[in-house]
């Protein structure tokens with residue numbers, strides 16, 4: 001499931017490719033993706049609009065578009081859901097079976113492919129839930145983080161997934177950050193010491209920053225089939241040099257030795273989601 005780093009890398013990839021391109025025609029194959037507006041309203045709003053910016057907020061992609069006759073820019077908010085992909089496809093190529101939305105840009109098509117239809121492409125910013133601070137921004141302060149954790153009775157792992165605490169952290173990077181910080185995932189959020197809060201705050205930023213840096217240097221296969229390659233779910237581009245590296249230290253590694261102390265990594269389920277941790281390094 002894509003988290004902040006995967007979305008950030010996608011935004012950096014797509015931004016320059018879309019800039020200045022005009023949408024000539026729109027095909028919506030799945031009405032659910034563009035709700036609450038109808039397929040017709042969606043099509044009418046976007047036809048003739050030109051892409052002028054792409055940014056990210058949490059796990060959301062924020063497309064900015066402009067129509068020649070309108071002064072106010074249009075906002076298009078995207079979410080990849082479970083395994084969504086967004087990429088450009090040469091105009092003459094056949095569309096994939098699960099193309100949910102296709103924007104005709106002339107020589108190329110912008111494809112939002114979503115095999116499970118949990119993704120979204122919506123015309124309003126109101127679709128954005130109440131998101132907490134961006135973890136890599138100045139607004140994510142250790143003091144604010146400490147205050148929010150101090151109010152919570154949830155275990156710290158579950159609390160980290162709360163998008164109003166900090167935006168964009170999901171199951172993978174929550175496990176990784178707790179491991180880096182040496183904090184037990186089951187510890188109640190309000191029981192963290194000041195030192196632990198600071199270590200965790202630093203770890204959240206470090207794991208996200210490193211993941212973005214990793215994904216930005218590897219040639220990724222945005223349109224390809226999702227294969228687990230230890231990097232991004234987008235997978236490595238065909239023919240790209242082998243950058244394979246063990247990027248995640250505990251996530252999905254139950255039964256393997258901890259990279260720090262050699263103790264067997266364990267998996268447990270918290271709030272219906274898997275947590276991976278080292279029982280020795282994360283005793284606190």
Ligand SMILES: [Zn+2]
Nearest residue numbers: 258261278281
């Ligand atoms: Zn360990």
